[in-house]
Amino acid sequence: MKKAELVFIPSPMLSHLISTVEMAKLLLQKDARISITVLIMKLPNDTVLESYTQKLSAATDPCSRLKLINLPGQDEMMPMKSETFLFDFIDSQVIPDLTQYKNSDIELLVPCFSSPIPAKVLPYVFVEDAPKSKTFLGSFKKFRETRGIMVNTFSELESYAIQALSTDANTPKIYPVGPILNSNDNNSPENVSEELILDWLDNQSESSVVFLCFGSMGSFDECQVKEIATALENSGQRFLWSLRRPPPKDKMELPKTYDDPQEVLPDGFIERTKGVGKVIGWAPQMAVLSHPAVGGFVSHCGWNSTLESVWCGVPMATWPLFAEQQLNAFQLVKELGIAEAIRIDYRRAFKAENPMDIVRSEEIELGISRLMGNNGKNEMKQKVAELKNKSRMALQEVGSSYTAQSLFIEDVINGIA
Numbered sequence: 001m002k003k004a005e006l007v008f009i010p011s012p013m014l015s016h017l018i019s020t021v022e023m024a025k026l027l028l029q030k031d032a033r034i035s036i037t038v039l040i041m042k043l044p045n046d047t048v049l050e051s052y053t054q055k056l057s058a059a060t061d062p063c064s065r066l067k068l069i070n071l072p073g074q075d076e077m078m079p080m081k082s083e084t085f086l087f088d089f090i091d092s093q094v095i096p097d098l099t100q101y102k103n104s105d106i107e108l109l110v111p112c113f114s115s116p117i118p119a120k121v122l123p124y125v126f127v128e129d130a131p132k133s134k135t136f137l138g139s140f141k142k143f144r145e146t147r148g149i150m151v152n153t154f155s156e157l158e159s160y161a162i163q164a165l166s167t168d169a170n171t172p173k174i175y176p177v178g179p180i181l182n183s184n185d186n187n188s189p190e191n192v193s194e195e196l197i198l199d200w201l202d203n204q205s206e207s208s209v210v211f212l213c214f215g216s217m218g219s220f221d222e223c224q225v226k227e228i229a230t231a232l233e234n235s236g237q238r239f240l241w242s243l244r245r246p247p248p249k250d251k252m253e254l255p256k257t258y259d260d261p262q263e264v265l266p267d268g269f270i271e272r273t274k275g276v277g278k279v280i281g282w283a284p285q286m287a288v289l290s291h292p293a294v295g296g297f298v299s300h301c302g303w304n305s306t307l308e309s310v311w312c313g314v315p316m317a318t319w320p321l322f323a324e325q326q327l328n329a330f331q332l333v334k335e336l337g338i339a340e341a342i343r344i345d346y347r348r349a350f351k352a353e354n355p356m357d358i359v360r361s362e363e364i365e366l367g368i369s370r371l372m373g374n375n376g377k378n379e380m381k382q383k384v385a386e387l388k389n390k391s392r393m394a395l396q397e398v399g400s401s402y403t404a405q406s407l408f409i410e411d412v413i414n415g416i417a
């Protein structure tokens with residue numbers, strides 16, 4: 001049976017609200033296929049509307065087809081010009097308090113994803129920090145004002161998203177031109193003995209090593225580091241772990257390499273895992289992922305790391321931290337099927353001062369063993385191998401990204417239509 005879900009948004013005035021609610025009741029009575037949500041705005045100190053909504057809420061069965069959502073009000077009237085105060089107020093409510101997604105199991109339809117997105121994988125600000133989310137949404141909206149957008153992806157990787165954007169009349173022209181990769185490992189911000197690391201990998205058998213690296217900004221506090229170490233030790237898995245020191249809490253700095261990582265590792269960890277694993281600082285990531293000894297990548301799912309892993313045909317285990325990484329993790333695990341989940345919805349503020357959650361060693365160990373299991377013969381590894389080939393073909397002459405690059409150049413020369 002076809003159904004329709006309607007959302008009614010009356011002005012924040014009793015007269016508007018009452019007629020809207022009555023209209024909703026009438027439609028619901030007329031047809032069982034309809035459900036209606038009424039978003040209720042309330043001006044500060046409007047006690048009349050307040051008492052009406054209280055009575056209405058008490059009389060409405062929360063399981064019925066009529067849903068009432070009280071938008072979070074403001075305690076004080078904003079400074080408003082008298083003639084336009086109502087519209088100013090409505091505008092101020094346009095981006096609702098998205099923190100209503102906090103701890104919510106709701107799933108949302110997002111045009112670039114083929115399956116519904118759990119609200120938990122939305123970027124941190126949208127779930128935890130409503131005022132900042134306004135700023136973010138505001139700048140993203142400005143993308144619509146551009147005449148074209150180059151995207152570091154390739155059509156074969158994100159065909160659904162590219163199709164959705166290309167058929168949306170409000171979106172500028174999309175040029176999927178990637179993968180554009182960090183081809184030069186000399187970009188390292190720190191002194192790295194690449195040779196030592198690659199020599200170590202040369203002595204490991206094919207696809208036997210799990211590589212752990214969390215991007216240029218990823219680091220963990222001591223308690224979480226110990227859980228990772230325990231997981232690695234208990235798994236017996238060969239590993240190469242890029243472990244970096246969190247920046248001081250009061251400074252906007254990137255993580256740095258430890259002078260001696262033993263200060264945060266469990267006692268005796270380095271000796272006990274000697275020959276099995278190696279703890280390093282900044283990793284020559286592209287060289288590592290390209291090495292045949294590497295069979296899996298535990299990653300924060302930054303987009304560059306994602307593309308590099310695809311390019312090298314290495315399956316991933318997802319452990320997103322911040323920014324859009326949860327969405328990338330969702331895409332890798334659920335949409336593309338080229339990653340195992342340690343977590344998809346792990347999330348924390350940009351700096352790790354107060355991690356809301358510690359991922360325990362058992363959970364990490366399970367993710368790693370699923371990632372490294374089956375000796376390279378499972379479906380996930382096959383899928384990533386196919387995408388590896390497609391990523392390389394995309395950049396070859398007549399490949400999809402090569403063609404998009406040429407089209408971009410033509411459009412720029414001719415002034416993008």
Ligand SMILES: O=c1ccn([C@@H]2O[C@H](COP(=O)(O)OP(=O)(O)O[C@H]3O[C@H](CO)[C@@H](O)[C@H](O)[C@H]3O)[C@@H](O)[C@H]2O)c(=O)[nH]1
Nearest residue numbers: 182215216217242282283284285302303304305323324325
């Ligand atoms: O030890 C390391 C750590 C990182 N890298 C390289 O650094 C880059 C990291 O990029 P990415 O995986 O995208 O992670 P972030 O540095 O965290 O990138 C930021 O920018 C990305 C692109 O917008 C977003 O997807 C992320 O969420 C955001 O955190 C990659 O090229 C890695 O190869 C190394 O070579 N060695």
